[in-house]
Amino acid sequence: MLKRIKxxxxxxxxxxPALLYFVIFHVWPIIEMRLAFYDYRIVGDNIFVGWKHFKTLFSTPAFYKIIKNTxxxxxxxxxxxxPFPVAFxxxxxxxxxxxxxxxxxxTSYLPHFLSWVVIAGVWYEFLSPSSGLVMDLVELFGGERKNLLTDKNSILWVLFASSTWRSMGWDSIIYLSAILGINAxxxxxxxxxxxxxxxxxxxxILPALAGPMITVLILNVGFVMSAGYDQILNFSNDAVLSRVDILDTYVYRIGLLQGQYSFATAANLFKGVIGTIMILLTHFTSKKLTGKGAW
Amino acid sequence: MKKKMRQFFRPSNIILSLIMLLIALTMLVPILNLLAKSLSDPQAVSGMKGYQIWPSGLNLINYEIIFNNQVVWTALKNSVFITVVGTGVNILMTTSLAYALTRPNLVGKKAIMIFLIIMMIFEPGIIQEYFVVKDLHLLDSLWSMVLYRSVSVYNVILLMRFFQETPEVLLEAAKIDGAGHMRILFSIFLPLNKVPIMTVGMFYAVYRWNEFFHSSIFLSSRSNTVLQVFLRQFVVEGDTTALSALGSIDLSAISMSALRAATIIVTIVPILVLYPFILKYYTSGVLTGGVKE
Structure with missing residues (x-):
């Protein structure tokens, strides 16, 4: 064996190089997530505090709100x-x-390749109360102009509509190729x-789509803990934060913006552990049912 | 012919075509509307409706302002740098890793694969990533973003599927000639696997061009910002200080809305220019790679 290695x-x-990359940018920060069990110190060693931050986390009412939002x-x-990409x-x-x-x-594939920053820019204009296409149409049909982006009751639908707008076309590819594979x-x-x-x-046609439909659905459930922070970061504002604040944005805000590093890391670790379990579960379920897994 | 025509004019087909046309328009019109606004006379922009896809009073002034702005220019340069150099690093690391892992009888292959899959499913937290970059003294250096996401396990696995299918026979001649692994990779594997390598290259390049979250955290100063972060400050956060820092421009004569539109268009253009290639390679990658992007 040594000879073969040599x-x-x-x-x-x-x-x-690639393995070093993973050790430095992946393994190291993962190990450093033990900060969740310590109190962060700017000078000197961090102090071990056990489950303290998790206890605080689970007794914070806002945390449950955030899990619910997620x-x-x-x-x-x-x-x-x-159903949208299937129907499409x-x-x-x-x-x-x-x-x-x-x-x-x-045309329908294009939005998939735009960043959420760009999409937010496009949608801000699209939904603009003064000059946006959507409100022009609302007014045309006798409705009243309003800003959907700052309305608590509509923001979730804005998130849903914009992410459907972005992904419906592209996500239909997998189904379209299954349809094209049907024997003439x-x-x-x-x-x-x-x-x-x-x-x-x-x-x-629908029976031929059953396989990919099950795979997509199961594997997507694996990512249930990440509701798409890059979209939400660009669509949230103070008026609607209570509806759209999810685990990832919470960790970012509490941790990097407010400097509560240990507490935010505890929230992040919680998300990471549940998320990993979900991904593993869904991967093996999908592998068993459809023969296709996440990797 | 007659039958075909009749089929074409069946009401259900017409309705379906109309619905699909409407969907396509929903995706195109907002973007074309921005293009029109960016090309319009700043004074006329506020009167433009959301469906207007032609400019009011054709004027290039908005682009002139943007490209005369130091911050935009720097951000554009930085974005191009990170995308080009970063994608180069990506391709180099991904192909060498995939190549080595597909060589027969490699000791430790299984352990490395398990390690990679763990890397794929457990993501480090953003706070710790920030601290690592800080400890490496790479904060506010473009290299932090070049090195960040140097390899994606998903792309390694995708490439391995193709490399595995490269017939061993082709390598024999090179081996007899005494060619080393590096030469075999570059002179045999790369030319034979152009399409899959271009595919992962496209995955990486689009990701890098569109990245904004980590860039906004790792790159703090204005001279190291990237286009997406600048766009975010300008469009999402409404921060216009970078643009109004211009001395020579009369602020009352410009339209922020038109400038926003122009900045968005500048950010989309590289994607549009490469769109035919992106589509070609992405499609092939998605169909061989399964469901995930």
């Missing part, structure tokens, strides 16, 4: 969003292939049996 020394050397937003983005793929498939379909496809003889057989458009969708 023979392959160049290979180990080639892996070294779960609500995740639910919207996982469950409510789920079905609809694309029903369009006759040609330039129109191509244009719809290419199945369509032929259905046609001979007199199946119409709806019957074909119901009995041929």
């Amino acid at each position: 023979k392959d020394r160049v290979l180990y050397l080639m892996m070294l 779960l609500v937003i995740s639910f919207m983005k996982i469950v409510l969003f789920f 793929a079905l609809a694309l498939n029903e369009l006759r292939s040609g330039p129109f379909r191509k244009v719809v496809q290419v 003889s199945l369509y032929e057989a259905a046609r001979i049996d007199g199946a119409g458009r709806w019957a074909t969708i119901r009995y041929i």
Whole structure:
């Protein structure tokens, strides 16, 4: 074995930079998360305090509010969003292939490649109470102009709409490719049996989508603890913070902005542990059910 | 032909096409509206409706102001630097790791794979990442963002799938010639796997160009800011100090709304220019790689 290691020394050397990267930027900070069990000191050693910060965390009412927000937003983005890309793929498939379909496809994928900063910029204009397209339409139909971005009751729907806007097209790819993989003889057989458009969708296409649908749904549930902080950071403001503050934004605000490092790390560790368990659970469930896992 | 025409004009098909057209317009019109505003006369912008996709009084002044601004210019340069150098580092590290891990009989392969998967599922906290960068004395250095996310395990696994399929036979001749691993990687593997390597390259490049959260934490000074962070300050937080620091411009003659639009457009342009390539490679990567991005 030593001989083999020696023979392959160049290979180990080639892996070294990447492995070093993981040790420095991943393992080291993960180990440093033990700060959750210490009191942070600017000068001198941190003081071990055991579960103190977790106890404080679990007795903070705001923490439960934040968990609730995280779960609500995740639910919207996982469950409510789920039918949209499926329906979009079905609809694309029903369009006759040609330039129109191509244009719809290419346009609908575009938002996926824009950063949330850019999307926020686009949506601020889109929803602008004074000059935005949405409010122009609302007014046209007799409604009243208002700012949805600072309205507690509408902000969650703004989050949902903007993330659907961003992902519906791109996420439909996986379903569209499953549809394109259906054997042509199945369509032929259905046609001979007199199946119409709806019957074909119901009995041929949807069964072919069952596999990817289950995989996507299960694997997305694995990310339930991260409700998409990069979106929320760009869509939150003081007026709606109580509705959109999630674990990640809470850790960022309490920790990096307010300097309560130990306490915020405890919240972060809590999220990390639950999140990891969820990812592992969903990975193995999906692997067992559909043969496809998260990696 | 007649039958085809009839099918085309079936009401259900027309309704479906209209709905799809509407969806596509929802994605395009807000962006085109910004493009129109950015190209308009600053005085006319406030009167423009949200559906207007043509400029009012064509004027390049907004872009002139932006590109004459030192902060924007620096941010643009920094973004390009981090994206180009960072993606280079990404490709180098990812391909060498994937190559080494797909060599037969490598001792310790299984342990390394398990290590990588743990790295993939357990993310370090942002506070500790900040402290590590601080301890490395990389705070407010562009290198912090070049090194951050140097390798993504997902991309390594994706590349490994392709490297595994490269036939061993092709390597024999090179090995007999006495070529080392480095030469085999660069002269045989890279040319044979151009598409998958371009694919992960695109994944990395788009990620890097769009990154704003860690940049906003690691890069604190204005001379080291990146475009997305600048855009965030300007558009999301409404901080206009960077732009109004200009001496020569008459503030009453400019429209912040038009300047915002122009900054957003500048940030999107690289994505638009590369869009055909991005689509081509992303699609191939997503379809071989499974469901996750």
